[in-house]
Amino acid sequence: MNDFLFYLVKKILMIIPVLLGITIAAFILGIISPSDPAAVLLNMDGVSIPSIQEIANKRHELGLDRPYIIQYLSWLLQILHGDLGVSYITQRPIWDELMLRLPVTISLASFTLLLVMFTAIPLGVFMAYKNNSKSDFVLRTAALIVTSIPAFWLAILFMWIFSEELHLLPTSGYGTFAQMIMPSFALAAGTIGTLVRLQRATLLEVLEQHFILTAKAKGLPFPMIIWKHGLLNSLIPVITLLGNYFGAIISGSAVIESIFSLPGLGSYVLEAIRGRDYPAIQGYVIFTGLVFVLFNLLVDISYLLLNPKIRLGGK
Amino acid sequence: MRNYCLYKTALRLLIILSIIVSLAGCSHNTEKPIDPDREIVLAAARDLTPGDKDPYYTSSILQVWEPLIGISEDGRPAPKLAKSWEYSSDYTEWIFELAEGIKFHDGTPFNAAAVVKNFERYRNITPRVSTFYLFDINKIYPNLKKVEEIADNKVKLTFSQPFSTLIYSMTNFGSAMFSPYCFDSRTGNFSTAASGTGPFKISGHVAKQYTILERNDDYYGDKAKVKTIRIKNIPNAETRYSALKADEIMGVLDIGSLTPALTSELVKDSRFAVAIGKSTITHYLFCNGEKTPFNDPRMIRAVSLMINRDVLVKNFFHGYAMPMGNFLNGASPFSKEIKPRRNVEEAKELANAVLKSQRANITFLLPQYGIDRYPYKEITEFIQAELKELGLNASIVIMDWAAIQDARATGNYDIIIGTQGLPNFEPAILFKNYMKRTGSANMQYRLGYNNDEAELLLEQLDATLEIADRAKIYDRLQDISAESPPCIPLFADMNLAVYSKKIQNYEPLLYGITLDKIEWVK
Numbered sequence: 001m002n003d004f005l006f007y008l009v010k011k012i013l014m015i016i017p018v019l020l021g022i023t024i025a026a027f028i029l030g031i032i033s034p035s036d037p038a039a040v041l042l043n044m045d046g047v048s049i050p051s052i053q054e055i056a057n058k059r060h061e062l063g064l065d066r067p068y069i070i071q072y073l074s075w076l077l078q079i080l081h082g083d084l085g086v087s088y089i090t091q092r093p094i095w096d097e098l099m100l101r102l103p104v105t106i107s108l109a110s111f112t113l114l115l116v117m118f119t120a121i122p123l124g125v126f127m128a129y130k131n132n133s134k135s136d137f138v139l140r141t142a143a144l145i146v147t148s149i150p151a152f153w154l155a156i157l158f159m160w161i162f163s164e165e166l167h168l169l170p171t172s173g174y175g176t177f178a179q180m181i182m183p184s185f186a187l188a189a190g191t192i193g194t195l196v197r198l199q200r201a202t203l204l205e206v207l208e209q210h211f212i213l214t215a216k217a218k219g220l221p222f223p224m225i226i227w228k229h230g231l232l233n234s235l236i237p238v239i240t241l242l243g244n245y246f247g248a249i250i251s252g253s254a255v256i257e258s259i260f261s262l263p264g265l266g267s268y269v270l271e272a273i274r275g276r277d278y279p280a281i282q283g284y285v286i287f288t289g290l291v292f293v294l295f296n297l298l299v300d301i302s303y304l305l306l307n308p309k310i311r312l313g314g315k
Numbered sequence: 316m317r318n319y320c321l322y323k324t325a326l327r328l329l330i331i332l333s334i335i336v337s338l339a340g341c342s343h344n345t346e347k348p349i350d351p352d353r354e355i356v357l358a359a360a361r362d363l364t365p366g367d368k369d370p371y372y373t374s375s376i377l378q379v380w381e382p383l384i385g386i387s388e389d390g391r392p393a394p395k396l397a398k399s400w401e402y403s404s405d406y407t408e409w410i411f412e413l414a415e416g417i418k419f420h421d422g423t424p425f426n427a428a429a430v431v432k433n434f435e436r437y438r439n440i441t442p443r444v445s446t447f448y449l450f451d452i453n454k455i456y457p458n459l460k461k462v463e464e465i466a467d468n469k470v471k472l473t474f475s476q477p478f479s480t481l482i483y484s485m486t487n488f489g490s491a492m493f494s495p496y497c498f499d500s501r502t503g504n505f506s507t508a509a510s511g512t513g514p515f516k517i518s519g520h521v522a523k524q525y526t527i528l529e530r531n532d533d534y535y536g537d538k539a540k541v542k543t544i545r546i547k548n549i550p551n552a553e554t555r556y557s558a559l560k561a562d563e564i565m566g567v568l569d570i571g572s573l574t575p576a577l578t579s580e581l582v583k584d585s586r587f588a589v590a591i592g593k594s595t596i597t598h599y600l601f602c603n604g605e606k607t608p609f610n611d612p613r614m615i616r617a618v619s620l621m622i623n624r625d626v627l628v629k630n631f632f633h634g635y636a637m638p639m640g641n642f643l644n645g646a647s648p649f650s651k652e653i654k655p656r657r658n659v660e661e662a663k664e665l666a667n668a669v670l671k672s673q674r675a676n677i678t679f680l681l682p683q684y685g686i687d688r689y690p691y692k693e694i695t696e697f698i699q700a701e702l703k704e705l706g707l708n709a710s711i712v713i714m715d716w717a718a719i720q721d722a723r724a725t726g727n728y729d730i731i732i733g734t735q736g737l738p739n740f741e742p743a744i745l746f747k748n749y750m751k752r753t754g755s756a757n758m759q760y761r762l763g764y765n766n767d768e769a770e771l772l773l774e775q776l777d778a779t780l781e782i783a784d785r786a787k788i789y790d791r792l793q794d795i796s797a798e799s800p801p802c803i804p805l806f807a808d809m810n811l812a813v814y815s816k817k818i819q820n821y822e823p824l825l826y827g828i829t830l831d832k833i834e835w836v837k
Contacts, residue, residue: 034717034718034721034722035717035718035720035721036720036721036724039720039724040716040717040720041444042442042444042449043720044444044445044446044449045444045445045446045447045448045449045736046734046735046736047448047449047735047736047737047738048448048449048738049748049755049756049759050755051755052755052758052759054442089444089446090365090366090368091368092368100522101523156553159553159554159557160557163557163558163560163561163563164557164560164561167561167562170561170563171549171554171557171558171561171563172547172549172551172554172558172563173524173525173547174524175524258550258551259551259553259554260554261524261547261548261549261550261551261554263522263523263524263548267523267550273715274684274715274716274717275717276717
């Protein structure tokens with residue numbers, strides 16, 4: 001138990017410098033990016049041509065004329081108070097903007113993750129079970145093909161077949177189950193391909209271990225060996241990939257969100273980048289950085305549960 | 316055994332295919348008689364209802380609010396909520412007579428007191444950015460001293476300096492009227508959904524997803540034909556195209572509704588049609604006049620003479636644009652027709668005189684939005700080939716618009732292709748920005764424009780009050796800009812109203828479409 005707590009506290013403490021690093025990176029990103037947010041903002045309508053004085057006034061209003069270190073520290077202080085600032089474009093609190101879009105992205109990520117898990121893991125196990133058979137070869141080839149197809153191309157293909165031609169699924173929008181099907185499949189396909197191959201390879205590796213040989217020698221049926229002894233031991237790399245993958249979808253599946261008009265975090269940050277909405281970009285970087293760190297922590301905790309070696313501190 | 320397995324697999328596939336086909340068939344064959352009150356769904360690339368912090372809450376094209384001064388069918392300022400106006404001989408006092416018996420959607424009467432409250436809000440929000448038009452009372456109503464209610468239906472605007480073209484400046488977004496109870500006049504933010512006087516009310520809005528418009532049954536004019544319209548936000552042009560093909564939406568609206576290529580492809584399908592109208596957007600080439608070779612006006616003229624605008628419009632815009640030789644967009648009431656000139660020999664002579672038989676390497680910047688919304692990549696490559704004949708080796712660099720603004724401000728460019736819209740119907744601001752030595756665009760975009768006659772005319776403009784006299788100055792400025800352009804006009808955009816033939820009366824306006832007239836085909 002002590003080892004477990006020590007491991008957990010160590011992991012949590014390591015988050016602090018990571019988050020501080022993220023804030024510095026996010027702030028520097030705003031400084032080194034070309035263009036002046038004040039000028040971009042005043043020309044947002046594509047019609048107005050602000051004068052130099054108007055741009056200077058706007059810079060002052062946004063606090064961009066202060067020294068960088070002062071800007072950073074006041075921003076950091078603001079973040080520590082739980083305030084991510086106000087968007088230059090929408091003039092709304094960034095936290096509110098992120099919370100408005102988070103449910104969309106979480107729905108998409110959850111659908112996709114479930115799809116990946118319930119397709120890739122059983123298929124990978126099946127392929128390991130049928131190692132080097134005809135069906136293994138066919139599935140391996142299929143996995144390679146879906147891994148190679150870009151998600152955006154698949155999205156366009158799905159839209160053409162299921163919306164334009166068959167009128168079965170809606171092209172875009174958010175709010176119904178039907179609207180999540182095509183984006184989830186488009187987003188999941190590549191990862192299913194990768195995960196199927198990974199699951200198959202790790203399971204085959206585990207099946208070479210001595211304890212499996214012992215189980216076989218005991219006369220246990222092969223499906224039971226896979227289910228009870230093989231699968232659990234082969235899940236660590238799979239879970240690592242899934243954890244990072246979930247974080248990656250949360251932090252932005254911008255292309256898919258844009259194609260299927262899903263107002264999620266990815267499309268939000270794209271808009272913010274175009275409009276040089278630095279508070280929004282910085283808020284997004286911090287938020288998604290936090291999500292990544294938390295998911296990594298969860299993955300680490302799952303290692304503890306899955307692998308006694310880690311739980312026992314390598315003893 | 317092997318044959319049996321194959322047979323079984325083939326049978327399974329056949330069953331799956333039959334299910335898919337029959338489902339698809341079902342979806343096609345369930346045509347029912349159309350209920351005239353059934354919701355019509357349209358789509359736009361952006362959320363047309365930015366909400367409480369926006370100066371207008373929602374775009375004028377959704378016809379929720381109305382301005383004091385609107386736009387007539389021939390593109391001139393026209394009475395809307397202000398039914399008439401009169402002004403003092405020195406143009407410092409304007410009295411607007413308001414239309415009577417009109418109520419805002421929340422039941423508040425539209426009267427002089429409401430107008431005064433709206434002007435208070437204008438002062439408090441200035442300047443307020445928007446994706447539609449930046450709102451700055453000092454630019455729309457320069458030198459405005461006071462706004463008074465002089466009768467229940469009369470408002471007086473007093474200026475410290477004469478302002479003869481006020482009604483040109485206050486068209487549409489310049490004089491949007493809202494119920495005083497839907498905004499906080501101190502902050503200018505909306506406290507409820509915008510309550511205007513238009514033929515539609517907002518009955519629902521989900522940010523970045525859709526706006527639901529409901530017919531205003533108490534509208535004073537011709538009521539909208541359809542009960543509810545849903546405007547979906549579909550940012551991707553290809554998705555809007557697919558949504559039209561899938562019958563999910565009945566039409567598209569707003570800027571960049573559908574690219575010319577997609578429009579051309581869609582109308583090949585007999586289920587769809589396109590109606591074309593004028594747009595206030597012009598496509599230009601902006602040259603860096605502070606750097607060789609464009610610091611010599613002859614080089615700018617050479618490029619203008621060299622470009623084959625007809626080919627650009629026909630081949631890349633599929634005919635959905637208008638070649639332009641005039642700096643001022645044709646939607647302006649002061650615009651005159653100036654046909655673009657093409658003379659390859661003269662262009663080469665001019666370029667040769669500047670380059671002295673040498674070749675020059677130049678940077679040609681292409682904004683990303685131009686690739687998303689227009690066929691800018693193909694156009695730029697075509698122009699690149701034409702420039703080569705003039706002795707200019709252009710390297711095309713694609714950047715996002717914000718980065719291009721930075722390059723423009725620092726002078727790290729030679730040519731940029733881009734757009735400029737009309738700020739309002741008073742063209743003085745555009746001429747001053749581009750043709751005056753101290754003009755914002757001239758200085759910030761480093762155009763290096765310096766024309767003595769234009770300078771003189773722009774100074775005269777400040778002292779010229781009569782519209783007819785100002786029109787003469789505008790005429791001359793347009794001629795000057797054609798001979799010696801501050802930037803090279805290529806073509807004017809067109810407002811493409813692409814729609815399904817299941818609906819009718821879908822016509823483009825200068826801003827938007829005839830939303831109140833559309834209805835299901837009976």
